[in-house]
Amino acid sequence: xxxxxxxxxxxxxxxxxxxxxxxxxxxxxxxxxxxxxxxxxxxxxxxxxxxxxxxxxxxxxxxxxxxxxxxxxxxxxxxxxxxxxxxxxxxxxxxxxxxxxxxxxxxxxxxxxxxxxxxxxxxxxxxxxxxxxxxxxxxxxxxxxxxxxxxxxxxxxxxxxxxxxxxxxxxxxxxxxxxxxxxxxxxxxxxxxxxxxxxxxxxxxxxxxxxxxxxxxxxxxxxxxxxxxxxxxxxxxxxxxxxxxxxxxxxxxxxxxxxxxxxxxxxxxxxxxxxxxxxxxxxxxxxxxxxxxxxxxxxxxxxxxxxxxxxxxxxxxxxxxxxxxxxxxxxxx
Amino acid sequence: xxxxxxxxxxxxxxxxxxxxxxxxxxxxxxxxxxxxxxxxxxxxxxxxxxxxxxxxxxxxxxxxxxxxxxxxxxxxxxxxxxxxxxxxxxxxxxxxxxxxxxxxxxxxxxxxxxxxxxxxxxxxxxxxxxxxxxxxxxxxxxxxxxxxxxxxxxxxxxxxxxxxxxxxxxxxxxxxxxxxxxxxxxxxxxxxxxxxxxxxxxxxxxxxxxxxxxxxxxxxxxxxxxxxxxxxxxxxxxxxxxxxxxxxxxxxxxxxxxxxxxxxxxxxxxxxxxxxxxxxxxxxxxxxxxxxxxxxxxxxxxxxxxxxxxxxxxxxxxxxxxxxxxxxxxxxxxxxxxxxxxxxxxxxxxxxxxxxxxxxxxxxxxxxxxxxxxxxxxxxxxxxxxxxxxxxxxxxxxxxxxxxxxxxxxxxxxxxxxxxxxxxxxxxxxxxxxxxxxxxxxxxxxxxxxxxxxxxxxxxxxxxxxxxxxxxxxxxxxxxxxxxxxxxxxxxxxxx
Numbered sequence: 001x002x003x004x005x006x007x008x009x010x011x012x013x014x015x016x017x018x019x020x021x022x023x024x025x026x027x028x029x030x031x032x033x034x035x036x037x038x039x040x041x042x043x044x045x046x047x048x049x050x051x052x053x054x055x056x057x058x059x060x061x062x063x064x065x066x067x068x069x070x071x072x073x074x075x076x077x078x079x080x081x082x083x084x085x086x087x088x089x090x091x092x093x094x095x096x097x098x099x100x101x102x103x104x105x106x107x108x109x110x111x112x113x114x115x116x117x118x119x120x121x122x123x124x125x126x127x128x129x130x131x132x133x134x135x136x137x138x139x140x141x142x143x144x145x146x147x148x149x150x151x152x153x154x155x156x157x158x159x160x161x162x163x164x165x166x167x168x169x170x171x172x173x174x175x176x177x178x179x180x181x182x183x184x185x186x187x188x189x190x191x192x193x194x195x196x197x198x199x200x201x202x203x204x205x206x207x208x209x210x211x212x213x214x215x216x217x218x219x220x221x222x223x224x225x226x227x228x229x230x231x232x233x234x235x236x237x238x239x240x241x242x243x244x245x246x247x248x249x250x251x252x253x254x255x256x257x258x259x260x261x262x263x264x265x266x267x268x269x270x271x272x273x274x275x276x277x278x279x280x281x282x283x284x285x286x287x288x289x290x291x292x293x294x295x296x297x298x299x300x301x302x303x304x305x306x307x308x309x310x311x312x313x314x315x316x317x318x319x320x321x322x323x324x325x326x327x328x329x330x331x332x333x
Numbered sequence: 334x335x336x337x338x339x340x341x342x343x344x345x346x347x348x349x350x351x352x353x354x355x356x357x358x359x360x361x362x363x364x365x366x367x368x369x370x371x372x373x374x375x376x377x378x379x380x381x382x383x384x385x386x387x388x389x390x391x392x393x394x395x396x397x398x399x400x401x402x403x404x405x406x407x408x409x410x411x412x413x414x415x416x417x418x419x420x421x422x423x424x425x426x427x428x429x430x431x432x433x434x435x436x437x438x439x440x441x442x443x444x445x446x447x448x449x450x451x452x453x454x455x456x457x458x459x460x461x462x463x464x465x466x467x468x469x470x471x472x473x474x475x476x477x478x479x480x481x482x483x484x485x486x487x488x489x490x491x492x493x494x495x496x497x498x499x500x501x502x503x504x505x506x507x508x509x510x511x512x513x514x515x516x517x518x519x520x521x522x523x524x525x526x527x528x529x530x531x532x533x534x535x536x537x538x539x540x541x542x543x544x545x546x547x548x549x550x551x552x553x554x555x556x557x558x559x560x561x562x563x564x565x566x567x568x569x570x571x572x573x574x575x576x577x578x579x580x581x582x583x584x585x586x587x588x589x590x591x592x593x594x595x596x597x598x599x600x601x602x603x604x605x606x607x608x609x610x611x612x613x614x615x616x617x618x619x620x621x622x623x624x625x626x627x628x629x630x631x632x633x634x635x636x637x638x639x640x641x642x643x644x645x646x647x648x649x650x651x652x653x654x655x656x657x658x659x660x661x662x663x664x665x666x667x668x669x670x671x672x673x674x675x676x677x678x679x680x681x682x683x684x685x686x687x688x689x690x691x692x693x694x695x696x697x698x699x700x701x702x703x704x705x706x707x708x709x710x711x712x713x714x715x716x717x718x719x720x721x722x723x724x725x726x727x728x729x730x731x732x733x734x735x736x737x738x739x740x741x742x743x744x745x746x747x748x749x750x751x752x753x754x755x756x757x758x759x760x761x762x763x764x765x766x767x768x769x770x771x772x773x774x775x776x777x778x779x780x781x782x783x784x785x786x787x788x789x790x791x792x793x794x795x796x797x798x799x800x801x802x803x804x805x806x807x808x809x810x811x812x813x814x815x816x817x818x819x820x821x822x823x824x825x826x827x828x829x
Contacts, residue, residue: 038585082440168526254630
């Protein structure tokens with residue numbers, strides 16, 4: 001304790017010394033001010049400028065008539081309408097500017113700036129305001145009661161916000177569950193044999209809303225040399241076909257780029273890339289992020305092939321699809 | 334005065350008298366008519382923003398007459414052949430119909446879109462003028478804060494506006510906005526499901542809510558803030574650049590009536606005319622090409638409007654850090670680029686007047702502006718900060734650079750992750766040294782006056798005039814001869 005107080009004292013002393021040592025920089029000096037009087041007034045009496053303004057006004061009127069004419073007779077052509085009304089306004093602008101610069105008197109005036117601060121007024125206002133509380137003896141009680149009342153009413157006013165929601169529950173749900181068939185965007189079920197190596201397919205769930213955030217899937221077929229799923233997911237990829245949520249776990253865009261090696265020895269692995277912020281995921285490694293801002297891997301959906309050869313989900317997503325948030329269920333960590 | 338002129342004069346006088354008898358406003362009107370505006374081109378930037386806002390309101394009213402904020406899915410059977418039979422939201426169909434079948438509908442929609450781009454550009458340029466000339470110092474801090482608030486609201490307003498269309502591009506933007514809202518620590522999930530009425534893409538109430546925000550709440554807030562901004566300017570008077578006869582305690586310039594009013598109306602009309610020409614002739618946001626939004630679709634090479642570019646750049650540049658503690662995702666990645674970065678940028682700008690006051694210990698009232706070079710430190714800090722934001726903005730287009738020039742996207746990102754910290758330092762050093770050398774040479778970088786003023790005293794001695802500004806002020810006659818060429822009233826000395 002003693003040592004602590006001595007240390008504190010030392011710190012205070014050091015701060016005082018530093019302050020004393022550091023010279024307060026002075027504000028920069030004001031500029032020298034000249035006594036030059038810039039006031040002047042010129043009356044142009046410019047007949048040619050007046051004529052020019054009149055011509056411009058008439059031309060602007062002509063363009064205005066043109067607008068109505070285009071609207072009525074030329075099927076409201078967007079370009080011609082734009083030229084007509086834009087031209088009319090520009091000509092009118094030219095008329096106003098020419099008038100403002102060459103027709104009316106040109107004046108350079110000087111206006112004094114009064115002071116903003118008036119000490120006397122400040123004092124008076126404070127006095128008048130305080131005089132309003134004259135003779136009140138139970139000031140604290142009144143302030144306290146007012147505070148209680150204000151807090152209660154503010155809470156009451158904020159309460160209806162609860163009727164807006166929030167409805168957090170749906171955040172962990174997707175339409176996918178065991179047995180749901182994968183359809184294409186025309187509503188036809190995918191056969192396992194439809195899925196070709198090197199292309200990607202968008203799949204939607206059978207019998208549910210395709211507009212749901214978690215509806216869209218990316219489906220690709222990978223040859224064995226590119227397929228290195230984590231141990232627990234070995235049987236999620238029948239015939240090398242894997243499915244992932246189409247929604248990027250970074251910022252919710254639909255992933256729409258698929259990079260597939262054209263010459264295996266020099267190319268990189270197959271990868272999905274999101275076109276919004278270019279997060280890149282490896283479908284062969286359980287959706288691992290290899291580039292870009294996504295903070296977690298792409299959620300994978302286990303697949304199976306039924307007796308008719310159709311692709312079906314073999315279960316739910318094991319983590320949340322879509323962007324991360326405080327309560328997101330993550331697969332790793 | 335001939336007969337007609339006398340009659341007009343009498344009517345005019347009568348109208349003024351009738352008004353004053355009832356309202357007693359002639360004093361205020363006289364004051365407003367004699368209000369002096371300093372002449373400098375950079376003072377027009379704020380006016381351009383104001384006039385773009387007027388165009389936005391005018392064209393926006395037209396658009397609200399046709400827009401339907403409906404999320405329910407319909408089959409398109411309209412006049413545009415390429416989308417026949419497509420499933421789309423009612424909202425998208427209404428904008429499609431507005432653009433293809435309503436006469437002048439496309440014109441108004443494109444003018445509205447262009448006006449939003451120009452509005453925010455003008456605000457940003459105006460903000461730069463205010464910052465680099467020190468106009469945000471006492472007594473104008475409050476107006477500077479109001480301006481910054483308006484810039485934030487304008488960006489939100491623009492984003493809300495193009496999101497209403499529910500085309501593929503705006504749907505992707507909303508998905509990103511939802512993700513950024515979700516990423517707010519602790520409350521993100523609750524907040525975004527509250528706004529969207531449930532998990533993305535949200536309930537049927539979302540688009541009507543967004544429409545009310547776009548056509549009522551933010552425009553009303555902007556209108557109130559614009560009124561406050563102008564009222565405070567009128568109370569404090571415009572600041573002005575130093576020059577002959579210009580002092581801290583006066584304003585030198587053109588009075589409102591008649592010359593300035595005419596010129597300013599001219600600017601309003603020119604802004605409106607330019608925007609209508611753009612809207613008629615230069616295609617912007619051709620939504621029929623993007624197609625309707627569905628969560629499982631996206632397009633490649635998508636670019637937002639320019640004022641969102643810095644946010645997409647920040648989201649792209651950020652490494653994939655996420656703070657996860659005990660299975661809780663405390664800070665999801667989009668928070669860094671989508672929320673923390675813009676908050677930091679605006680936070681620094683809001684704090685600037687206090688920072689500068691702390692460094693300079695200058696608490697005086699300033700009505701004369703600084704030339705940027707005369708405050709090398711402020712100018713250099715501002716330029717470095719600006720370059721920091723501009724780099725992030727530029728990163729938003731790295732995919733287009735890859736597409737056009739073939740420079741690898743990953744290489745670009747890796748380079749910029751270093752460049753973002755190195756380049757602002759270089760910009761700081763370069764700007765400071767340019768400011769100092771300009772101070773020494775006294776040259777104007779654009780209107781280059783490179784010479785020296787030499788004078789001879791009556792006794793024959795020749796000397797070099799050190800301060801050309803003061804010299805010209807002395808040399809100029811106080812009362813110029815009547816009948817000089819009009820328009821020469823705003824001559825500035827060469828060194829300014």
